[in-house]
Amino acid sequence: MNMNTSKPVNPARSENISMLLSLLGISGYLLMLGLDQGHDIYKLSLQGDLSSALARLYQGDLQFSFSLMQLPLLAVLILCGLPLLYKMTVRVCQGDFGADLLAGLSIVTSLLLQEYLAGSLVVLMLSSGVALESYAVRKASSVLDALAKRMPSVAHKKLDDQLTDIATEQVNIGDVLLILPHEICPVDGTVIEGTGTMDESFLTGEPYSMSKTNGSQVISGAINGDAALTIRADKLTVDSRYAKIMTVMRSSEQYRPNIRRLGDQLGALYTPIAVILDLTAWAVSGDVIRFLAVLVIATPCPLLIGIPVTIISSISLAARREIIIKNPAILETIGRCRTAIFDKTGTLTYGRPVLTAIIPTSTYQEPEILLLIASLERYSKHPLSSAILQSAEKANLSLLSVTQMTELPGAGLKGQVSGLQLQITSRKKLAELHPEQIELLPAMSGGLECIVLIDECYAATLQFRDEVRSDSTSFINHLVPNHLFDKVMLVSGDRESEVRYLAEKVGIKEVFYNQSPEQKLDIVREETKIAKTIFLGDGINDAPSLTAATIGIAFGQNSDITGEAADAVIMDSSLLKVDELFHIGSRMRSIALQSAVGGMVLSLVGMGFAALGYVTPVAGAVIQEVIDVLAVLNALRAALPPKSLSDF
Secondary structure (H helix, E strand, C coil): CCCCCCCCCCCCHHHHHHHHHHHHHHHHHHHHHHHHHHHHHHHHHHCCCHHHHHHHHHHCCCCCCCCHHHHHHHHHHHHHHHHHHHHHHHHHHCCCCCCCHHHHHHHHHHHHCCCHHHHHHHHHHHHHHHHHHHHHHHHHCHHHHHHHHCCCCEEEEEECCEEEEEEHHHCCCCCEEEECCCCECCCCEEEEECCEEEECHHHHCCCCEEEECCCCEECCCCEECCCCEEEEECCCHHHCHHHHHHHHHHHHHHCCCCCCHHHHHHHHHHHHHHHHHHHHHHHHHCCHHHHHHHHHHHCCHHHHHHHHHHHHHHHHHHHHCCEEECCCCHHHHHHHCCEEEECHHHHHEEEEEEEEEEEECCCCCHHHHHHHHHHHHCCCCCHHHHHHHHHHHHCCCCCCCEEEEEEECCCEEEEEECCEEEEEECHHHHHHHCHHHHHHCCCCCCCEEEEEEECCEEEEEEEEEEEECCCHHHHHHHHHHHHCCCEEEEECCCCHHHHHHHHHHHCCCEEECCCCHHHHHHHHHHHHHHCCEEEEECCCCCHHHHHHCCEEEEECCCCCCHHHHCCEEECCCCHHHHHHHHHHHHHHHHHHHHHHHHHHHHHHHHHHHHHCCCCCHHHHHHHHHHHHHHHHHHHHHHHCCCCCCCCC
């Protein structure tokens, strides 16, 4: 299945090539140098001057004029160093004086002083940093690759009783497709022939298979059961639900953020100190080689490599915890947010209503109504159907057969059950179809409701309440003392009675109800002007608010479109995962500071020795590489899960 899942052009590809060319050039140079030095030492040994040979071996001879053996290094500086210098020059012209400016000065100085090996090592450091970052991104995105690989590339199209295999991207709306047993459904559609089940847990999180019969909706990515089903394609492949989920998740891989904000803040302090120390060493000693040695060690690779690796490692950890970080900037700012704004349905509640009451007319009994509606609802994907089926399961009812089932948006669910024409719809629809029967209905309650019609006559009212998450109260109560939030708000489009019921249950005092998406947006904007905000929604009508908040967090289970507006998507809808995101962010910043500050301190120590003349440019480059390794090793700790990522 193609869904445009091919990988985008990697922006770090040129740096990857630079790293390989640098390694080849330096390796070629060292090989030629080793042969040359070995030949000289061998000649001294034959002459009996063993002490000179050992001294030559100990001291090395890296300072010599241009020769053929330096060609690999010169090639590295021209082919790899000049492109890096060009990019740095463009940034400088744009007013971006980043910490990597020191690295550019090192390359230019090494060229002018013919210290080609030192310059090549700096090029290797810079290009390897980007290559390492690119590798970390691919590792963090491995879950996306797994999603792409599981989708079928071929669909079985039925036309005039003939079965033809076509590419899934060639499926058109209205095409009749055959889904064989245990195959993955390629597009969203409607069952027109066959009866069976589909496992939709990979997409919906529901732990059971959904029954399917004529008129049932099927979603792309679902795994068919033991029976073949014939469906009619309702959407194109690229518009189907699975494709949209892939689009949301793939965007996190394609997103190329500015992940050096912390590095630039530290670099603003580090760069002037390094430049002053460098110029002082040159002025005092009058040795331009000493200037280069200090400059090479000053190259801020702990900033250029350590911080990005820490952030990407944290993204990798979050991905393994089923948290998709789309904007890595939130890892730096999430700990400084002081206002939390929650949507209601699907966030503080499960988005999984419970059937609380069946109010029948005098013609029917509650068990009879429950049996009829459960028999019909087992073929529906409506959120209320699971509540009805759970009630039927608790009552140990044996469901009846259903025929002629249809489910149209706004009209409700219809079907023939034991010879009766059953329809489950809304109060509004009943007022349109049979206004004379409205007076038979009970008064509206605070929760959700459905109206049951049997043979076009009102038969019962079903009342529901959305089930509150078991951890909502503890999560809300720990935000102020543990994460220093000043304000917690509930903003919902639901009715006042339902919103206040939830707010009282979980402990939220600031409540807004009957809010349209535009009104939600206004509230979020006003709060964001006062303090940094987090908005948590399930994606339904929440896209504007997710975008307007400092950080937008979407629960991915119920939304596969507006998750694109969020900075992070919680794929396993759980408040525990939200708390884990808080801790991943604070842990990332702590480890990034350790890598950056620790690396800079070691670099300053090395610069001191170089300023005193104890370190050559090449030795300085090697020392900086060692510092880089230490910074990166510490940064990689961010990918390792600690014993606990939550405190509630």
